Structures are given as structure tokens and as C-alpha cells.
Amino acid sequence: MKRAGPLLLLLLVAACAGPQSALSGAGSGSGRALLLTIVMTVGFTAVFALVLGLTALAIFGPQGWRERFGREGWVYGLGIAFPVVVIGALLLWGFAILGADEALADAEDPVRIEVTGERWWWRVTYLTDDGRRVESANELRVPVGRTVELALKSADVIHSFWLPAYAGKTDMIPGRTNTLRFVADEAGRVRGQCAEYCGGAHAFMAFWVEAMPEAAFEDWLEHEAGPPPETSFPDGETVFLSSGCGGCHAVRGTPGASGEIGPNLSHVGSRTSLGAGIMPNDREAFVRWVADHQEIKPENNMPPYDILNDEELAALGAYLEGLQ
Amino acid sequence: MRFRPPRPDSPKRVLGYLAGLVLFGIVGAIALAYTGLYNIAADHGHPPPVYWFLEVGMTRSIELHADNDEVPPPAAPGLARLGAGHFAGGCEYCHGKPGVPPDPISRRMLPMPPKLERASDHWTQGELAWILDHGIQASGMPAWPSQVRADEVWAVVAFLEELPNLSTAEYERMVAGNARLGARSADEITDWGEAEASLTGCARCHDTPDAPPVSTLVPRLGGQSRDYLLAALKQYHLGDRESGFMMPVAAALDAAQRSRLADYYAALETPPHEQAPPDEGAVARGEQLALFGDKDGMIPSCRSCHGEGARADYPKLDGQSADYLAQQLRLWQDGVHGRSEAGRIMATIAQRMSAEQVKDSAAYYASRPAFAPGGGTRQARADGAP
Known part of the structure; x- marks a missing residue:
């Protein structure tokens, strides 16, 4: 039993790590919020200990101490002045931290990305500096150290974009565009998910974000904007096109695959x-x-494709994996 | 002797008498059935009171249950001809035809199936539709083969409305549809029987090299994709696709026959439907939907599955009749279709379509040059295109 306490603590700390932790502080805003959290936790633990100590003294302490605590000065000092100063300072600091990311609004040349919540996936559109719209899905790539400006929208119901490693939750509301800005401080891969119940498969609506060096990001975006390499699996492409997949899914550069209803699959194999x-x-x-998407993600909007046999499925899988 | 009024019975006692009577009735009915005293022989006939009881019971039941306010679907061209095709195969054997005494076998049924020349005087359209859809218990009259296609019985109702005006020859011509049912030689009769219009005679309703389908509710098959035809026949055969017209036909066809028919129709050149020119606005809106879909409504373009290079088990739609296409889309919307693998895909999409989009897309495909065997269209072939 003696060792259970530290073990439990260890488990708790382990849960804080990982790609979807609000305590990782990997972004500008989340880093400051983490500092605020630590200062508050440590500071108020100290205040709590002080109050307990003084209370104990006032009850069990020597006669002299107990008499001293009876004076009114304690009430003015520790009862009124101390909380006003400490909490007031903390509030001002909190405001400053909350408002810090507003300064990102003035950032020159932010990376602009539109993210639209759909049941139950994410439509991701990069707005390039030269005015192109590069559509992708279910994954974001951002450059390290540069301000990222997300325009958050919804295509159906209220979703919430939650990327704890970098920023707080921001709702995606039909008919509105909410803006979320952050800076990724270091390269790495973090996970986010929908944080507002949006229907049956809400729990299956997550995404990955990869922060990469600026130059690598630019190269990647240029590749993402273009078509995938010519397929080595023409049979799979035939299954894809003849079965009607292209009515909902786009593959850049492939005639017959220009649908905008479902996720853009131009480079789906590289996600x-x-x-x-x-x-x-x-x-x-x-x-x-x-073969099984209605089992995997019940009631999603894709029609069931039970019509495909094993051979066709294998060809299709190879083709999709090859969309790099 | 002094008059003594009967002592009023207590309510309890009256209830006791009633219960006794009911019990007596039940025991009597069971005894009647169990002893076998009632003669059930069809040639024995019903005693007049029993006949009266059954006749009145049936008539009143139909009048009560039939819905006379139910609006029949707008009459599609050739609706009565479609009903005639089914009548000859499904109804004529028991109910007979104009000017010819009913079959000696069916005449020995009890109740004797009525001749139907007077049916449309005797029953309202709603009552006829109800009888066709639900059948009549213990009379030999079956319910409609598909219990989810109440829309189909209206074709037979339309035919029953015309039946009183038909001579024997006119009747024969009407039920033959596009089939050439000539008189058979003695040899043929000894082997095949008389040239009765069998339900499985496809040409009685569908297209032939000389004629389009008898009704705009009947799909044109000539030049349709072979794999699709084969799949549709198999689905009708298994009951996975619902139609009171087609299920009995396909049920009688084995796999080899279905395969031969699919080959035959896939290679057949036939003329397109005769249908009213579609509304131009609808065609334009339908074209938009067919070519580009409706992103907000999450409806992919029709052509992504029904265009060039589509799977062989997806049907061709170009030049198909608007009435048929719209009807099929509504069946997907109502959840009637959608049990087959391909049907489940279409059901998902059809259920997102508005009533307008159903009409518009049907009008667009109806306005297109009709499909032909292999690929391409009839028009392109006539123009000498490769």
C-alpha cells in the first residue's frame, strides 16, 4: 500500500503526455496557458497551506498567538488586502495571456487555412499566397514558427475544433466563421478532435497536425496542390472511376474524379x-x-459499397494507397 | 289462480344466461367443425343463408377497408396495356376473357371466380385497387405478388375500366402487347399447347425491334447493359427487387434462361419510348444535376455512375422513359428498393433528392438520345458514327 500513492501519481503524469495533451504547451498560446496553470496551482497550493497553518495556530497555538490572531488587523491584511492583490494580479496576468494571441492577428503573412467541420470529418483548404485554394482533408500541416490563421466553419451542425497541444477549443458554428490563431513552436505531430457532440460518430472525428520546418512546408504545399503521381494501379483507378467514387471524391488531374461532397483524395495515401x-x-x-465503413463509422454519409468483390477492393486499396 | 308476475331476475343471473348462450355457441361451432357434418365440397355449393352471410360479409368488408379517397397515380401512357399484359398471365385463367366462357377447371371453384366485364360497374376504383392489392380470404383471390408495390395495381384497375368495351379480338390484341402470338400449328399445339399469353412473354410489355415498351412505366431493355439486366432478373427472381409484375415472371426463369435473355436484350436494337416531350426547364435543371450534382444536397452527379465508362452492372439511363425513371427513384426514396448491393448505393442518394430533383433528372435522361447495344446511342448509329 505504501507504494500505491507514487504509482498512482506516475499514472496521472503519464496521462498528461502524448500528442493530444493540453499540458504539452507546444504552441505559443498553449505554452503561456501552461505557465499560468503551473503558477496558479503552485501559488494557490501555498496559499491553501498558509491558511491551514494559520487556522491550526489560531486553534491549537500558544496563548500568545491566539490572542494576536484576535486583532482586527488580520482581517484587513490577510482577509482583504492579500486576496485583492494576489487575485487582482493573477487576473491581469490572465487577461494578458488570453489576449496575447490577439497580437497574432497583426502577424504578417500568416498561413491561412479554412477548416470546415462536416459529419464526421474535416474539410481542410489551404489558401495560398497567390490566391489558390488547395483542398485536402482530415489532416493539417503547418510551418514551425509562423502564425497559423484558421477560419473555422461548419457544413451541418455545431462542431468544436480542439487542438490542445497548440490552442483552446473553438466552436465551429453553421453560418459563422470563427478565427483561431496559433504558432507551433517546434516540429512534431499532434492530434486534435471534435469537442462538441455532433451526432452518432462524433467520437470518430479526429485529426492529426504536423508541424514542419518552413521550407519543407512550402515544398509539401506545392506537392499537395498538384496531382498525385501517375498511378501504378490502373485496375484500381478503373474501379474507382467506374463505380462512381469520383462523383463525391476529387483526385486532382483525374477526369471524372471532381466530386466535392466527400474528402478530397488527391494525396490520401500520404496522410x-x-x-x-x-x-x-x-x-x-x-x-x-x-468494405465496412458503415460498421466502422455508423451513419456516415458515404453510400455502402457492398457491390465490390474482393479483387476489386484489393485493386482499389492499392490505387488509393498510391495517391501520394 | 292468481296471476303471478315473473320475478325480475337479478342482473347477475342475466349475465349467467348470456355466458351460457355464448358457451353454447362456441361449443356448437367447435362441434360443427370437429364432427365434419358441414359439407365443404366445392360442387355441393353453399346453403343460401351461408351464401348470403359470406357475400354480404365480403362486400361490406371491402367497402369498409378500401380507401376511395386514395388518389390514383396520374395515368401514364399505356397504363391499361401494362395492366392487360399482367391480366392475361395472372388473372385470365380464373376470370376468363370477353366473349369466351371461363375455363372449365376454374368454373368448378367455389366461389366461382366472377367474369370481370362488370367489375368496374360493381366496384369503385379504390375498391378494385384494394382487392388487387390485398386479395380476398378463402376465395382463391390472391394478394398482389409484391406487398410493397401498391402503385402497380392501378395498371390493372385501368385495364378493368377498359375491359367492358373490348371484343375478343381487341382483348387478344391488347394482352399480346408487342408479342406476335400467331395461331399455332397442330404440331406446336401438341407440344407447347395453345398460343396462350404466358406471363413470361417479355415482349407483351417490353420493347421489340419493331415497337417500344407498351407503357412509359415499362423500361426499355434493348441495348441495356447485359450485367445490369442479368442482375435485375436475378434480384426479381430472388425477390430482392420488388414488382408484382416482374417477380412472378422472373421466378419462373432459371439461371440459364435469365442469362440468355440478358444476352438477347443487350444486343437488341429497339425504338425508344413514345413519350410526351419533356418540359425544357426541367431538362435544363436535370442536366445540371446529372452533370455536376448538388453539393449542398450531397447528391453526386448522376453521370459519375450512369455515364461513359461506368460499371457494367450499373444501368444505362439515356433515353429511358421519364415516368419509369421517376417511379424508380420514388421507390428508392420510399425504401421499397435498396436490398441489392447496387440498390443500397442508389437508395442513399435517392433519399437525398427532392421531388423536383426526381422529376428534373428523369426529364433530362428521357430527353437524351436513347442508348443502343454496346455503347453510344441509336442516333449516333443512324448517323454512321463509329
């Missing part, structure tokens, strides 16, 4: 995860998704 952060992104996963 971290499939199905909005719920599956690995390999050939088997593509096959499993197409």
Missing part, C-alpha cells in the same frame, strides 16, 4: 490516418474502410 483520425493509412485500411 497519417484514415477515416478522420481513427484508422492507420495503409492498403488494408483502405480496403476495410470501403
Whole structure:
């Protein structure tokens, strides 16, 4: 039993790590919020200990101490002045921290990305400096050290964009555009998810964000804006086009695949995860998704494709994986 | 002797008498059934009181249950001809045809199936539709083969409205549809029987090289994709696709026959439907939907599945009749269709379509040059295009 306490603490601390932790402080805003949290926790723990100590003295202390505590000065000093000063200072500091990201609004040349919550996935559109709209889905890539400005929208119901490693939750409300700004301080991969119940498959609506060096990001965006390499799996492409997948999904540079209803699949094979952060992104996963997506993510808007046989599914999986 | 008024019975006693009577009735009815005293022989007939009881009971029941306010679907061209095709295969054997005494076998049924020349005087359209849809218990009259296609019985109702005016020859011509049912030689009769219009005679309703389908509710098959035709026949055969017209037909066809028919129709050149020119506004709106879809309504473009390079088990739609296409889309919307693998895809999409979009997309495809065997259209072939 003696060792249970430290063990429990260890477990709690372990839960704080990981790609979706609000305590990682990997971004500008989240870093300051983390500092505020630590200062508050330590500071008020000290205040709590002080109050307990004084209370104990007032009850059990020597006669002299108890008499001294009876004076009114204590009430003015520790009862009124001390809280006003400490809490007031903390409030001002809190305001400053909350408002700090507003300064990002003046940042020159932010990376502009539109993120639209749809049931149950994320439509991600990069707005390039030369005015192009590059559509992708279910994953964000951002450059390290540069301000990222997200325009958050919803296509159906209220969602909430929550990327704890970098910033707080921001709701996505139909008919409105909310703006979220952050700076990723270091390269790495973090996870976010929808934080507002949006229907049956709400829990299966997550995403990955990869922060990468500026130059690598620019190269990546240029590649993302173009078509995928010519496919080595023409049979899979035929299944894709002849079965009507292109009516809802776009693959840049492929005539017949220009649908805008579902996620853009131009480079789907290069993403971290499939199905909005719920599956690995390999050939088997593509096959499993197409064959069983209504089991995996019930009531999602894609029609069931039970019409495909195993051979067609395998070809389709290979083709989709090849969309790099 | 002094008159003594009967002592009023207590309510309890009256209830006792009533219960006794009911019990007596139940025991009597069971005894009647169990002893077998009632003669059930069809040639014995019903005693007049029983006949009266059954006749009045049936008539009143139909009058009560039929919905006379139910609006019949707007009459599609050839609706009565479609009903005639089914009548000849499904109804004629028991109910007979104009000017010819009913079949000696069916005449020995009890109740004897009525001749139907007077049916439309005797029953309202709503009552006829109800009888066709639900059938009549213990009379030999079956319910409609598909219990979710109440829309189909109206074709037979339309035919029953015309039946009183038909001569024998006119009737024969009407039920033959596009089929050429000539007199058979003695040899043929000894092997095949008389040239009765069998339900499985496809040409009685569908297109032939000389004629379009008899009704705009009947799809044109000539030049349709073989895999689609085969899949549709199999679904009708298994009951996975609902139609009171097609299920009995396909049920009688084995796999080899279905395959031969699919090959035959896929290679057949037939003329397109005769249908009213569609509304131009509807065609334009339908074209928009067919080519680009409706992103906000989450409806993909029709052509992504029904255009060039589509899977062979997806149907061709170009030049198909607007009435048929709209009707099929409504069946998907109502959840009637959608049990087959391909049907589940279409059901998802059709259920997102508005009534307007159904009409518009049907009008657009109806306005297109009709599909032909292989690929391309009839028009392109006539123009000598490759």
C-alpha cells in the first residue's frame, strides 16, 4: 500500500503526455496557458497551506498567538488586502495571456487555412499566397514558427475544433466563421478532435497536425496542390472511376474524379490516418474502410459499397494507397 | 289462480344466461367443425343463408377497408396495356376473357371466380385497387405478388375500366402487347399447347425491334447493359427487387434462361419510348444535376455512375422513359428498393433528392438520345458514327 500513492501519481503524469495533451504547451498560446496553470496551482497550493497553518495556530497555538490572531488587523491584511492583490494580479496576468494571441492577428503573412467541420470529418483548404485554394482533408500541416490563421466553419451542425497541444477549443458554428490563431513552436505531430457532440460518430472525428520546418512546408504545399503521381494501379483507378467514387471524391488531374461532397483524395495515401483520425493509412485500411465503413463509422454519409468483390477492393486499396 | 308476475331476475343471473348462450355457441361451432357434418365440397355449393352471410360479409368488408379517397397515380401512357399484359398471365385463367366462357377447371371453384366485364360497374376504383392489392380470404383471390408495390395495381384497375368495351379480338390484341402470338400449328399445339399469353412473354410489355415498351412505366431493355439486366432478373427472381409484375415472371426463369435473355436484350436494337416531350426547364435543371450534382444536397452527379465508362452492372439511363425513371427513384426514396448491393448505393442518394430533383433528372435522361447495344446511342448509329 505504501507504494500505491507514487504509482498512482506516475499514472496521472503519464496521462498528461502524448500528442493530444493540453499540458504539452507546444504552441505559443498553449505554452503561456501552461505557465499560468503551473503558477496558479503552485501559488494557490501555498496559499491553501498558509491558511491551514494559520487556522491550526489560531486553534491549537500558544496563548500568545491566539490572542494576536484576535486583532482586527488580520482581517484587513490577510482577509482583504492579500486576496485583492494576489487575485487582482493573477487576473491581469490572465487577461494578458488570453489576449496575447490577439497580437497574432497583426502577424504578417500568416498561413491561412479554412477548416470546415462536416459529419464526421474535416474539410481542410489551404489558401495560398497567390490566391489558390488547395483542398485536402482530415489532416493539417503547418510551418514551425509562423502564425497559423484558421477560419473555422461548419457544413451541418455545431462542431468544436480542439487542438490542445497548440490552442483552446473553438466552436465551429453553421453560418459563422470563427478565427483561431496559433504558432507551433517546434516540429512534431499532434492530434486534435471534435469537442462538441455532433451526432452518432462524433467520437470518430479526429485529426492529426504536423508541424514542419518552413521550407519543407512550402515544398509539401506545392506537392499537395498538384496531382498525385501517375498511378501504378490502373485496375484500381478503373474501379474507382467506374463505380462512381469520383462523383463525391476529387483526385486532382483525374477526369471524372471532381466530386466535392466527400474528402478530397488527391494525396490520401500520404496522410497519417484514415477515416478522420481513427484508422492507420495503409492498403488494408483502405480496403476495410470501403468494405465496412458503415460498421466502422455508423451513419456516415458515404453510400455502402457492398457491390465490390474482393479483387476489386484489393485493386482499389492499392490505387488509393498510391495517391501520394 | 292468481296471476303471478315473473320475478325480475337479478342482473347477475342475466349475465349467467348470456355466458351460457355464448358457451353454447362456441361449443356448437367447435362441434360443427370437429364432427365434419358441414359439407365443404366445392360442387355441393353453399346453403343460401351461408351464401348470403359470406357475400354480404365480403362486400361490406371491402367497402369498409378500401380507401376511395386514395388518389390514383396520374395515368401514364399505356397504363391499361401494362395492366392487360399482367391480366392475361395472372388473372385470365380464373376470370376468363370477353366473349369466351371461363375455363372449365376454374368454373368448378367455389366461389366461382366472377367474369370481370362488370367489375368496374360493381366496384369503385379504390375498391378494385384494394382487392388487387390485398386479395380476398378463402376465395382463391390472391394478394398482389409484391406487398410493397401498391402503385402497380392501378395498371390493372385501368385495364378493368377498359375491359367492358373490348371484343375478343381487341382483348387478344391488347394482352399480346408487342408479342406476335400467331395461331399455332397442330404440331406446336401438341407440344407447347395453345398460343396462350404466358406471363413470361417479355415482349407483351417490353420493347421489340419493331415497337417500344407498351407503357412509359415499362423500361426499355434493348441495348441495356447485359450485367445490369442479368442482375435485375436475378434480384426479381430472388425477390430482392420488388414488382408484382416482374417477380412472378422472373421466378419462373432459371439461371440459364435469365442469362440468355440478358444476352438477347443487350444486343437488341429497339425504338425508344413514345413519350410526351419533356418540359425544357426541367431538362435544363436535370442536366445540371446529372452533370455536376448538388453539393449542398450531397447528391453526386448522376453521370459519375450512369455515364461513359461506368460499371457494367450499373444501368444505362439515356433515353429511358421519364415516368419509369421517376417511379424508380420514388421507390428508392420510399425504401421499397435498396436490398441489392447496387440498390443500397442508389437508395442513399435517392433519399437525398427532392421531388423536383426526381422529376428534373428523369426529364433530362428521357430527353437524351436513347442508348443502343454496346455503347453510344441509336442516333449516333443512324448517323454512321463509329
